[in-house]
Amino acid sequence: MTTATATAGARPGGARPAPRLLRRLPLHLVIVLLMVVWLIPTIGLLVNSFRPPEALTQSGWWTAIFSPSQFTLDNYAHVLAQSDISAGFVNSLFISIPATVIPIMVAAFAAYAFAWMSFPGRDLLFIAVVGLLVVPLQSTFIPILQLFGPKGVNIAGSFLAVWLAHTGYGLPFAIFLLRNFMGELPREVFESAAIDGASPVTAFFRLALPMTVPAIAALAIFQFLFVWNDLLVALIYLGAQNPDNKPLTIVVSNLVSSLGGGWQYLAAAAFVTMAVPLAVFLGLQRYFVRGIVGGSVKG
Numbered sequence: 001m002t003t004a005t006a007t008a009g010a011r012p013g014g015a016r017p018a019p020r021l022l023r024r025l026p027l028h029l030v031i032v033l034l035m036v037v038w039l040i041p042t043i044g045l046l047v048n049s050f051r052p053p054e055a056l057t058q059s060g061w062w063t064a065i066f067s068p069s070q071f072t073l074d075n076y077a078h079v080l081a082q083s084d085i086s087a088g089f090v091n092s093l094f095i096s097i098p099a100t101v102i103p104i105m106v107a108a109f110a111a112y113a114f115a116w117m118s119f120p121g122r123d124l125l126f127i128a129v130v131g132l133l134v135v136p137l138q139s140t141f142i143p144i145l146q147l148f149g150p151k152g153v154n155i156a157g158s159f160l161a162v163w164l165a166h167t168g169y170g171l172p173f174a175i176f177l178l179r180n181f182m183g184e185l186p187r188e189v190f191e192s193a194a195i196d197g198a199s200p201v202t203a204f205f206r207l208a209l210p211m212t213v214p215a216i217a218a219l220a221i222f223q224f225l226f227v228w229n230d231l232l233v234a235l236i237y238l239g240a241q242n243p244d245n246k247p248l249t250i251v252v253s254n255l256v257s258s259l260g261g262g263w264q265y266l267a268a269a270a271f272v273t274m275a276v277p278l279a280v281f282l283g284l285q286r287y288f289v290r291g292i293v294g295g296s297v298k299g
Contacts, residue, residue, distance in 0.1 A: 048064075050075070078268075079268045087244075088249075092247040092248040093276070095234070096227040099227045100220055103170040103171050107174030107177075111178035111179035111182050129171075148237065157237070157245065158245070178216070178219065181214075185211055189211075190207060218284075220280075221284050229249065231250065
């Protein structure tokens with residue numbers, strides 16, 4: 001019986017199925033090729049960050065790979081020697097952390113209400129929130145500056161102004177992502193909690209919030225990267241009113257003079273400022289895909 005079964009299951013001509021690695025080799029080669037093409041600009045920027053200005057103007061970055069003598073640390077030394085680089089780094093942290101935590105906290109409450117609570121006008125209000133995603137933030141600068149200025153609440157130039165601005169700009173996407181993720185949570189879990197006497201607040205903190213950690217982590221990556229790399233909002237709400245609070249992006253932009261001098265230091269400065277966002281992404285990357293996939297499906 002065993003011999004007959006083995007003979008019947010054998011392939012004609014005695015051919016064996018190709019190993020899985022060989023069958024997927026073309027796919028892997030295509031993925032590697034796409035990764036290399038995608039990384040070419042970053043690799044070029046990294047190589048140029050170690051080259052002197054005269055070499056940058058005379059030859060392409062790829063020539064330095066075959067001529068290691070061009071490499072120097074002078075660009076990084078110049079960037080790190082700036083007197084306000086450490087203050088800008090601290091200011092960026094002081095801006096980015098609250099501007100990431102505040103909108104996530106507010107969006108989590110709003111997303112739970114949109115997903116699991118019934119109240120008049122819920123769908124219309126959610127449509128209005130989603131509609132705010134397409135409003136360009138540049139159109140809000142003048143009215144918000146008037147609100148934050150001396151004739152308003154008079155907080156222009158302070159960290160609070162930037163926190164509130166980034167909270168407003170980040171809330172529409174945060175509510176949209178978290179609401180869709182929470183809408184996919186099992187209904188039976190919340191029904192059982194309600195039967196056991198759990199209030200909506202208890203269900204939010206004990207059930208919804210722990211199960212939404214992947215989406216919250218993905219949202220934290222997006223919001224932190226947006227705030228850390230932001231230059232325009234910082235210039236509008238901080239730059240002119242209070243230069244002492246300027247973040248790292250403004251410090252880096254000041255490396256270049258009004259006539260374009262010092263542009264060769266921008267590549268080195270870019271990799272200096274990249275350290276913190278890269279650490280945040282690597283620390284939360286295991287939640288990233290689950291959070292984005294879960295939040296991309298309508299609940």
